Amino acid sequence: MSGTFVGMPAFPKAARDAVRDTTLRGNLRHATHTIRDKRAKAVAELDDWQQLREAGKRIKDLTLRHLDRHLLRLEESVTAAGGTVHWAADAAEANRIVGDLVKATGETEVVKVKSMATQEIGLNEALAAEGIHAYETDLAELIVQLGDDRPSHILVPAIHRNRAEIRAIFRDRMAGWGRPAPEGLTDNPADLAEAARLHLREKFLRAKVGISGANFMVAETGTLVVFESEGNGRMCLTLPETLISVVGIEKTVPTWQDLEVFLQTLPRSSTAERMNPYTSMWTGTADGDGPQTFHLVLLDNGRTDALADDVGRQALRCIRCSACLNVCPVYERAGGHAYGSVYPGPIGAILTPQLRGTTSEIDASLPYASSLCGACYEVCPVAIDIPEVLVHLREKVADRGGPGHRLEKAAMKAATWAMDHPGAMAAGERAASRTRALHPRRPPGAGAWTDSRDLPELPAEPFRDWWRKNRT
Amino acid sequence: MNARDRILARVRAAVEGAPEAPPVVRDYLVSHTPDDPAAVLDLLHENLVDYRARVHRTDEAGIGALVAGLLAARGAGSVLVPRGLPPEWLAEAACAHVEDGAESTAADLDAVTSVVTGCALAIAETGTLVLDGGPAQGRRRITLVPDHHICVVRVPGQIVASVPQAMARLDPGRPLTWISGPSATSDIELDRVEGVHGPRTLDVVLLSP
Structure with a gap:
């Protein structure tokens, strides 16, 4: 482009x-x-x-x-x-x-x-x-x-x-x-x-x-x-x-x-x-x-770059009707210019990064210009699963690394390990519950998130322990 | 390698090893309307009106007077006549008749008030007229530049219920124009306004034998 x-x-x-x-x-x-x-x-x-x-x-x-x-x-x-x-x-x-x-x-x-x-x-x-x-x-x-x-x-x-x-x-x-x-x-x-x-x-x-x-x-x-x-x-x-x-x-x-x-x-x-x-x-x-x-x-x-992507190629089905723009809560608030491309809105967020790559800051940010609510997929007359492609493109951007994405990758990797090891996960949950009085209200490094949101309260005991006591 | 070969090579490389795509299943409806000519005619009438075409019904005996009346009401000083237009359609029209010819320029056409044509067919479910440049229709430009178009549809022979039925009857080798109401735009606040570059007045005559 x-x-x-x-x-x-x-x-x-x-x-x-x-x-x-x-x-x-x-x-x-x-x-x-x-x-x-x-x-x-x-x-x-x-x-x-x-x-x-x-x-x-x-x-x-x-x-x-x-x-x-x-x-x-x-x-x-x-x-x-x-x-x-x-x-x-x-x-x-x-x-x-x-x-x-x-x-x-x-x-x-x-x-x-x-x-x-x-x-x-x-x-x-x-x-x-x-x-x-x-x-x-x-x-x-x-x-x-x-x-x-x-x-x-x-x-x-x-x-x-x-x-x-x-x-x-x-x-x-x-x-x-x-x-x-x-x-x-x-x-x-x-x-x-x-x-x-x-x-x-x-x-x-x-x-x-x-x-x-x-x-x-x-x-x-x-x-x-x-x-x-x-x-x-x-x-x-x-x-x-x-x-x-x-x-x-x-x-x-x-x-x-x-x-x-x-x-x-x-x-x-x-x-x-x-x-x-x-x-x-x-x-x-x-x-x-x-x-x-x-x-x-x-x-x-x-x-042809988009065509080579197993997940992303469905964006090429697009018949440019613009129904996805008209239902998108992000487009409605941000407007078309914010997408930095002639293709704005949900379809633009998956088409632009594929047509011109994700080397520029704007193009790398486009797959994140969505709340993944799925309204775009519902109205698409050729059933492009836009949320699926967005997540796929986010993975590609994250895989390439860069500030922010390295931390996210490390966190996801740790989470994957914990999910694969239920014993360790349960022990971690119990430890978190017992030490909850000591937790900071604003964890370091997440300022942008907690500026406008509160962290959820940790319960007194993990859900799994509660379930075992009350339901089995 | 030239651009053609490069693009084709890139296309082939891009889909190499991709799974075969599922076949197209045409289980959608051929028509959404009961197979009843009177109902189809009424639906066409209703949908034409819904998109601001003015619809008139007449028969062979009444068409001359009807068309003359529409031209007079418009104050038409001249009317374009495509080759092959049945002469009785304009037999009673008093305004100047202008034959369309290859030598007439766009500016010449702009000086004409109205145009009368037939059509290839009309689609009831969408309120659409399709012109294919056949007899009584002329070149595409003659139904575009004048501001007033009178289009005659033969009932029931030229009416189909649905888009799939229309496609099966049309010849892709001919230049086709699908017309659904007078020209319009939704470009100001996504609200439909009738009347931009094409004819701002569309009269449709449903002509029974």
Whole structure:
């Protein structure tokens, strides 16, 4: 992953700052609670939700197990349908490929559909360095771009902004990017949407190059699929002469029929709708309809590292619905920016450290950005056991050592020995009970913990002794 | 080694020795709706309305007047006509008819008020229209740039109950657009607002023989 968020403090520090921001907390609480309840209703409409969830999980697992085969099939299908396939091992390669393709058209501006993959590789910044302006056209991405801000949610990157803040950004910034905001703009969401419509329309109508990601790629047919709501996706996918799609290799599904599962689970999990307003499906190029030149850039950028991890590879099932963000108590309080990545929330906490490793302080802290409550696993439409992966990644971080983790490891090792030796454990418990009057209230070295918590009282006798006396 | 070979080699190395994944079991429902054409039609109607499409029912004898009325109510100065549109659908429409052609630019389309099309099929359970560029539908852009879309669905032939039933009937080789209500956004405080870049008004005509 690229350095979009370089210099971010580790999660605990960033989260501490965020929870003190009462506007941010209010915005997040309002938005996540709204969507949470609606999602539960949308899911409850389908009696076979659990079967769809299991089918989605298995489709993804089976695809990942034979990903080489499916990628080759996809390449063949897209090529046969008139597209050109490129392969990019990392962000730098992908950015270079896209930059060269845009330059070959002679254009200096592109319109973009919201895409996590292009956020991940920092494509806009890379294009800017080549003198190419990339205009974000999703409403939330537009808010982020105009506000010189960072995305904080997978689905709604400007979730941290309320309507009054959005109005101020539009009023102050739109003129610098094109058509100014209408006079007397209110903070009514419908008026804000209208302002975005007017601002972006001139860009859509003159655009010669569109850039997108994709939610799914069908290997057997070469079909790409984009789910969206506003119509900005359709604009970017059909009006330009050239379309460039940058897609992670894990977005592949083998068959056309596989889409019937995700077309049911993704909209309901994501925007809590039976179906999102617009879904576009295209296979290569179509004569006289839409872009006549189509490039697909297949992106690895750390995905094969995640694929190599027996436990962690399930994160690659993710269909980016963001349901796990909306139910997460940690995300609700800390906000998306604290995760220091374009992938925030529970899925980000397991995806980011796998995609870019755990060498930086922020990435090593991400597996700890959770209370392991399991709500994320419950709502995941492809049954990613996020708590399981978090614990697994914590082990990996701890194994590597470092301050704190060495002590934890030593303590766990001692505990393991004691559990394996019941006699020693019982003797230790009795000794602890007899000496309880002598115990310090604040054990040395645990200050951060006991600053805000009391140690539990030790009982007068160990539980096992009590049990033997009273119950046997 | 080029990037393609490197990525494929890394994929193979990553899953080498991994256990085989369990097979996909498709024990989910093919449809959630009783197999009764009248009930399926009502469900489509209800779900279209729920996502703010305006729904009208008519038959072959009434469609000309209905479409003319919708265009007049909109104050449409012009209407886009895709190739293959049954002439009787627009027989009574007084506004200027604009044939869509390869030479018309996006800016030309932006100057047109309304567009009338057919569809490939409609899905009752989700309130979705699917267009596949077939006869009476035209290029994808003509149902995108004008602000008012009138879409005619033939009853019962073009209605399916569920997404799996729709997938079985669609041709992936064609460019497909799935439309569920007018364009909308949830980007402001995760609350749905209708009307962004696509047509802000969607009229659906359920046409019985």
